[in-house]
Amino acid sequence: MAEPRSFLRRALLLAVILTAVFAVAGAGIAAYWYLGPYRGFADETFVEIGRGMSSKEIAKELTAHGVVRSRWGFLLVRMLHPRATLQAGEYRFGADTTPWQVFEKIRRGEIFYEDFTVPEGSNMFDIASLLAGLDSVRPKDFLEAAADPELIRDIDARAPDLEGYLFPSTYRVTHQTTGRQLCRTMTAEFRKQWAALGGASDARTAHEIVTLASLVEKETAIPGERPVVAAVFANRLRLGMPLQCDPTTVYAALLENRFRGTIHRSDLASANPYNTYTHAGLPPGPIANPGAASLSAALHPVATNYLYFVAKPDGSGTHHFSATLAEHEKAVLDYRGQAR
Numbered sequence: 001m002a003e004p005r006s007f008l009r010r011a012l013l014l015a016v017i018l019t020a021v022f023a024v025a026g027a028g029i030a031a032y033w034y035l036g037p038y039r040g041f042a043d044e045t046f047v048e049i050g051r052g053m054s055s056k057e058i059a060k061e062l063t064a065h066g067v068v069r070s071r072w073g074f075l076l077v078r079m080l081h082p083r084a085t086l087q088a089g090e091y092r093f094g095a096d097t098t099p100w101q102v103f104e105k106i107r108r109g110e111i112f113y114e115d116f117t118v119p120e121g122s123n124m125f126d127i128a129s130l131l132a133g134l135d136s137v138r139p140k141d142f143l144e145a146a147a148d149p150e151l152i153r154d155i156d157a158r159a160p161d162l163e164g165y166l167f168p169s170t171y172r173v174t175h176q177t178t179g180r181q182l183c184r185t186m187t188a189e190f191r192k193q194w195a196a197l198g199g200a201s202d203a204r205t206a207h208e209i210v211t212l213a214s215l216v217e218k219e220t221a222i223p224g225e226r227p228v229v230a231a232v233f234a235n236r237l238r239l240g241m242p243l244q245c246d247p248t249t250v251y252a253a254l255l256e257n258r259f260r261g262t263i264h265r266s267d268l269a270s271a272n273p274y275n276t277y278t279h280a281g282l283p284p285g286p287i288a289n290p291g292a293a294s295l296s297a298a299l300h301p302v303a304t305n306y307l308y309f310v311a312k313p314d315g316s317g318t319h320h321f322s323a324t325l326a327e328h329e330k331a332v333l334d335y336r337g338q339a340r
Contacts (some may be wrong), residue, residue: 043094046093047062048175051088055075055086058106076099128143142182155191163287167193198299209295212230213286215243216297217288219309220317228321230301235306239307241280243281249267306321308331309328313337
């Protein structure tokens with residue numbers, strides 16, 4: 001009888017071993033299935049984690065976008081980190097990732113965004129063109145928001161649009177950023193910069209100063225010249241002389257969708273209210289979005305009797321300033337002679 005008992009013991013041992021092997025193998029397969037790297041999308045996908053979403057809702061959203069193979073894998077990781085805070089925002093996934101990696105990305109708040117830089121002197125049409133190169137705010141939505149009466153009232157009821165108040169800087173945008181949100185962010189930055197420059201306490205109207213600053217911004221890129229250019233325009237305004245600012249003529253043509261890259265006689269003769277060759281005083285509003293230096297120049301122009309300026313022919317970007325028409329005409333002749 002000893003031999004049958006020995007055989008039975010060996011059979012039971014083998015069964016236990018096989019059961020353990022299958023259990024381990026099954027656990028390994030299950031672990032890989034739930035916790036292994038996975039990508040159920042083609043190139044990349046974006047997932048929006050809303051504020052207040054539960055872990056189950058997040059897991060469901062991740063599964064729907066193919067970020068994790070099963071929601072149970074993400075929830076298992078969540079169970080192991082019950083006190084971790086999962087941060088709301090938009091997340092980009094572009095490679096095979098494990099539920100652990102996905103969880104850590106959301107826990108650390110590695111939110112997707114694009115840096116959007118607006119150069120000084122950009123007008124709202126320039127900004128819309130820059131947005132066309134991003135995968136976020138639609139240019140059309142941005143331009144509609146820039147002309148929204150409600151947003152305009154928030155910044156200055158006399159402004160025809162938000163031109164001039166969309167402060168040039170670098171902003172972060174996502175797929176969820178709307179044209180209105182971007183405009184509000186940019187105008188909030190303008191208010192911040194305006195207050196820092198002391199503009200809020202200036203007795204003159206902000207709209208006039210910002211409009212003047214936009215002309216200064218477009219006329220010269222030389223920092224030291226900006227307060228002088230502002231003084232020239234201020235002197236001409238005081239004397240009732242037309243500003244005859246070429247960039248306003250360009251802007252008028254842009255508004256009418258007829259700018260051809262250079263200024264033509266028909267542009268100079270345009271009856272558009274932004275054309276300062278045919279209309280005295282400042283244009284109805286800014287023609288671009290000035291930076292802090294141009295705003296400061298408009299707030300604090302230098303004391304000078306200059307009434308004219310023309311570019312120097314040396315290609316330096318600097319200008320010759322004149323107090324008399326005779327001196328100015330001579331400078332113009334010098335420019336034309338050397339520019340040929």
